[in-house]
Amino acid sequence: MTQVSTSNELEAQSQNLLHGPLKHARTAALALALVPVAAVAASTAAQDPTGCQASAGICGTVFYDANGNGIQDAGETGIPGASVTITYTSPDTGDTVTLVLPTDSQGNYDSNFLPSGTTYTISVQIPPGTTPSPANVGSDDTVDSDGVPDGLGNSVTHLVLNAPGGDSTIDFGFTQSGFSNPGTGTPGYWKTHPEAWPVASITVGGVTYTRDEAIAILGTPVTKDKTYTMFASLVSAMLNVQIGNDSTCVSEAIAAGQTWMATYGPAGHGVAASSYAWKIGEPVHRLMDNYNNGMLCAPHRD
Numbered sequence: 001m002t003q004v005s006t007s008n009e010l011e012a013q014s015q016n017l018l019h020g021p022l023k024h025a026r027t028a029a030l031a032l033a034l035v036p037v038a039a040v041a042a043s044t045a046a047q048d049p050t051g052c053q054a055s056a057g058i059c060g061t062v063f064y065d066a067n068g069n070g071i072q073d074a075g076e077t078g079i080p081g082a083s084v085t086i087t088y089t090s091p092d093t094g095d096t097v098t099l100v101l102p103t104d105s106q107g108n109y110d111s112n113f114l115p116s117g118t119t120y121t122i123s124v125q126i127p128p129g130t131t132p133s134p135a136n137v138g139s140d141d142t143v144d145s146d147g148v149p150d151g152l153g154n155s156v157t158h159l160v161l162n163a164p165g166g167d168s169t170i171d172f173g174f175t176q177s178g179f180s181n182p183g184t185g186t187p188g189y190w191k192t193h194p195e196a197w198p199v200a201s202i203t204v205g206g207v208t209y210t211r212d213e214a215i216a217i218l219g220t221p222v223t224k225d226k227t228y229t230m231f232a233s234l235v236s237a238m239l240n241v242q243i244g245n246d247s248t249c250v251s252e253a254i255a256a257g258q259t260w261m262a263t264y265g266p267a268g269h270g271v272a273a274s275s276y277a278w279k280i281g282e283p284v285h286r287l288m289d290n291y292n293n294g295m296l297c298a299p300h301r302d
Helices: 009-017 024-033 186-191 211-218 225-241 251-264 274-293
Strands: 059-064 083-090 098-104 106-111 118-125 130-132 154-161 174-177 202-204 207-211
Touching: 009 118, 009 251, 098 106, 154 174, 186 211, 186 225, 202 225, 207 211, 211 225, 225 251, 225 274, 251 274
Parallel strands: 059 174
Antiparallel strands: 059 106, 083 098, 083 118, 118 154, 130 174, 202 207
């Protein structure tokens, strides 16, 4: 049975998702297009992040870890176009500062002139079809992976920047996911492919629908009632997970979507786009929509 949370709890879930995997989803999807799924181009030595200068800042490399050992070995190249986010509290103003740094053609990122003595959160959105490598393996911090999954589709590490010259060792490795990842489908796919449904019924917000009933709701003409919007993205995300796609970046959104539908649904209940309910529901919908379109941890259907 779905547990109904208070609106404050839903808002907290919504904001957590909004400031986590929803950031720069398209960038992460583009990065995957440049990531091989097996061995990558050979080189004579592992790429040491000496190319990033860390001019009193933080820099490192995002790389494809072909053998999954948590170390950037010879032949394992960087991932270009990955989205790196650095967040910290300004010691001067107390405001939260967020820096977004795309990796270059070698997979390097570089932030300059960050205040020392400050705690930083560095995160990289997990490219579709991959999973974070084991963290802090071995004794050479210049080639190991530092990030750990946060359950929201990111690989994350924390750092107190004490050295005046910055830190050039914050690297993120990603290896091939253990999920079969047949590819995600949008609501348009699931409403036109009943034969692809892995289940005969589905429960949304505590209400169980047969496959045909759910498909009929998915086929509802465009409406201002946002319960239909949430229903469509939630059902599609659930089905995409059930057929074997990576769920690590969407499981919390699915749980939040179920809670939202239990609180403000069922489909057809009449939630306006201008309502408080949709203010806290829209970020949840957006994350599942990005997932269904192959922009997060699982690729889209061919």
